[in-house]
Amino acid sequence: MSAARAEPGDDSSSYQLGRGFPVGDTGIRFGGYASVEAGAPSPGPWEFSVSDLSLFTTWTDHSHWRFFSETEVGDAFTAGGNQGLSTRNAHFELERLYIDRLFDDLFSLRFGKFLTPVGRWNLLHASPLTWTTSRPVATYDLFSKHATGLMLHGGFPVADRRMDYAFYADLTDDLDPYRSENPFNNALGSHWLYSVADNLELGLSYVNYQLHDDPSHRFNLVGVEGAWFYRRLELNTEWVYRNGGLQGLYQGFVQGVAPLVSHWYAIGRYEYFDQIQEPAGQLGVFGLAFRPVPPLVWKVEYRIGTHNETSAPDGLYGSFAVLF
């Protein structure tokens, strides 16, 4: 903080789970999250992994600059029905690395690698923030989860409510030495999110792009999203439609979360996903989550579906995740 220091006894300088660790008055904060997953897909051997060890570094000058990075060791340890505990699948990922220049609430400019703003899930995909171990197919299958380039973003009032927007350009995947899975070759996109009420958000996404692994096609993807909250009830939905390849593809999901006793929650999700050269898949996910405090969650779920063997096989999955 700038002109005066926080006094001893306040909780701004002490550690709190899920908030990171501030380094004095430097504006630097370290944090991250970790998750451990186990699965018993059907058919297939059981699998276990320390799936994410992620470190955040944030910095702000308390004025108009903000830096954020997320570096991750994925699958640091894995084991399964046909292998012992191993580090052979461990890999380093630079999930995000960007700097923001805030001009005013309407305009901020971001440069670097960021999460592609398509839907809500991709922007908040960290295991401690989600209710299921598995991720809906529609939130990653048809587009790159990351973009590297420039983003103009901000918010403004519309009818006494806030509209957040982002326009972004993925310039070239050469800017990202740690390429994500199936990155954009280049992309132009926009995301709009309107807070209809304190507990209801509606969003719209559009992105025109070429994928690194499929440079012969140029795609258009349109997405819609909605999130409604009432006390501890939640309802989320996201749908995307992509054309430009061999066929137009629809994918989406609807997920509901309801509190049970104490810190237990029940989760139900329906997914639909068109697939290339396969019939459309459908899934049901039925889960339980125990969240004793918001940054920490245990999850278990059973997934069952049709034509889902490739993308999201049936089975029992569980995980533990903590934001630190």
Added chain:
Amino acid sequence: MVAAAGSRLDKLSLDTVKLVFKRKSMVDTYGGRWIPVNLPAANPLRRMFSLSVFDALPEDMEEYWNEQYFQGINPPEVLSSEEAVLRFVAATPGAVGYIPASRADARVKVLLLVRPAADFSEPR
């Protein structure tokens, strides 16, 4: 709601306070950076402020702040007492905080009177 006595701001709307304390608004109308400060979560004034402005207690907003943290945005800093808020706000351009109306003095400018929610009472 108070800011430094020399602040160029004269008033704040409740909607603006909500955006500033949820870190949705980062920059004021003059281009300066907002620096909102909170009292500790257990402080009765903090709890009244949170219920009146957000219709939620501080602990009910933990999931919101976890999501913001994942996006690189941290909640307002916390100061230990009303006097600490007064001193910090008075000395820090861009700082805004809340104190009981009776504690406002010449060091600060009152920008908004936040009245307790009509049904202010904590769930048991």
